[in-house]
Amino acid sequence: MFKPKCLLxxxxxxxxxxxxxxxxxxxxxxxxxxxxxxTPGEPQVKAMELFKEIVEEKTAGKLQVEVYxxxxxxxxxxxxxxxxxxxxxxxxxxxxMAGFVPESNLFELPFLFENRDHFYAVxxxxxxxxxxxxxxxxxxxxxxxxxxxxxxxMTVNQPIHSFDxxxxxxxxxxxxxxxxxxxxxxxxxPIPMAYGELYTALEQGVIDGAEAANTNYYAKKFxxxxxxxxxxxxxxxxxxxxxxxxFFERLPDEYKKVIEEAAQTIIAQERQWxxxxxxxxxxxxxxxxxxVTYPERGPFREASRKVxxxxxxxxxxxxxxxxxxxxDYRKINPGDISRAPEK
Numbered sequence: 245m246f247k248p249k250c251l252l253x254x255x256x257x258x259x260x261x262x263x264x265x266x267x268x269x270x271x272x273x274x275x276x277x278x279x280x281x282x283t284p285g286e287p288q289v290k291a292m293e294l295f296k297e298i299v300e301e302k303t304a305g306k307l308q309v310e311v312y313x314x315x316x317x318x319x320x321x322x323x324x325x326x327x328x329x330x331x332x333x334x335x336x337x338x339x340x341m342a343g344f345v346p347e348s349n350l351f352e353l354p355f356l357f358e359n360r361d362h363f364y365a366v367x368x369x370x371x372x373x374x375x376x377x378x379x380x381x382x383x384x385x386x387x388x389x390x391x392x393x394x395x396x397x398m399t400v401n402q403p404i405h406s407f408d409x410x411x412x413x414x415x416x417x418x419x420x421x422x423x424x425x426x427x428x429x430x431x432x433x434p435i436p437m438a439y440g441e442l443y444t445a446l447e448q449g450v451i452d453g454a455e456a457a458n459t460n461y462y463a464k465k466f467x468x469x470x471x472x473x474x475x476x477x478x479x480x481x482x483x484x485x486x487x488x489x490x491f492f493e494r495l496p497d498e499y500k501k502v503i504e505e506a507a508q509t510i511i512a513q514e515r516q517w518x519x520x521x522x523x524x525x526x527x528x529x530x531x532x533x534x535x536v537t538y539p540e541r542g543p544f545r546e547a548s549r550k551v552x553x554x555x556x557x558x559x560x561x562x563x564x565x566x567x568x569x570x571x572d573y574r575k576i577n578p579g580d581i582s583r584a585p586e587k
Contacts, residue, residue, distance in 0.1 A: 345378050396477060399452055
């Protein structure tokens with residue numbers, strides 16, 4: 245039988261151990277490694293650097309963030325696999341995401357959106373939220389959506405003035421089956437190709453053109469081998485801002501809240517930066533002597549309906565596609581911080 249002094253000593257020791265355990269838990273440091281493909285100074289990297297500032301300040305350094313731009317942790321597919329494996333915690337991933345979450349092909353369909361206000365309103369609605377379970381099933385927690393530009397068509401030898409001018413052209417696309425179907429519907433011969441090979445392929449005439457946004461068309465100097473730039477606006481490209489579900493769900497609730505709030509702040513800022521760059525770079529391209537054309541978009545939109553029919557069952561049904569096409573974005577509160585204004 246324990247003596248009173250021994251019992252008291254055991255109680256005190258238990259309290260000390262419990263206190264140490266609680267203190268240890270509250271002082272635990274969590275590391276968030278973010279893999280990005282863009283160079284420092286581009287909107288996505290700047291946004292992730294802003295994320296680092298916010299979460300480290302709000303958690304007094306308990307959440308530590310390391311941002312790795314320039315594909316330092318691998319390309320987008322590598323980084324996405326790393327998030328599933330637990331070697332990377334966070335990233336923003338564009339079209340390669342569909343290889344992991346096929347339901348995300350919904351936002352890879354051509355001509356879904358009238359303008360940026362429409363684009364942002366749908367992404368931030370119940371439609372955008374509706375993809376979260378599909379991401380969760382594959383090990384990702386979807387925080388939201390970056391804007392990575394309205395995509396147009398560059399060509400090497402001749403400008404595109406109309407829909408008919410795309411017929412038979414060999415056009416480089418991303419390795420996404422929806423993109424391939426879109427350009428087939430436009431009458432082109434799409435050729436999936438690694439991004440790093442694009443400049444040389446244009447320069448050597450291996451392809452007739454490619455699709456890109458004003459930003460990377462200018463930044464990568466694709467206008468040197470391909471000086472014709474058709475403002476087709478065939479897709480508003482999205483990047484999915486994701487964090488490891490395994491990592492996120494094991495965080496204390498207060499840290500989850502910090503991450504969620506920081507994500508909304510950086511998404512709004514990234515969209516503003518990207519939309520501003522889109523406009524500025526188009527003017528810079530004109531200054532470089534690029535021949536900019538503005539083909540009628542109606543025939544491209546009409547051809548896109550073939551793609552909708554092909555992909556409807558795989559992305560949620562034709563009713564969902566029509567909900568997006570007919571979404572009344574003008575009812576959205578213009579003061580919503582998650583939306584950047586249409587320029």
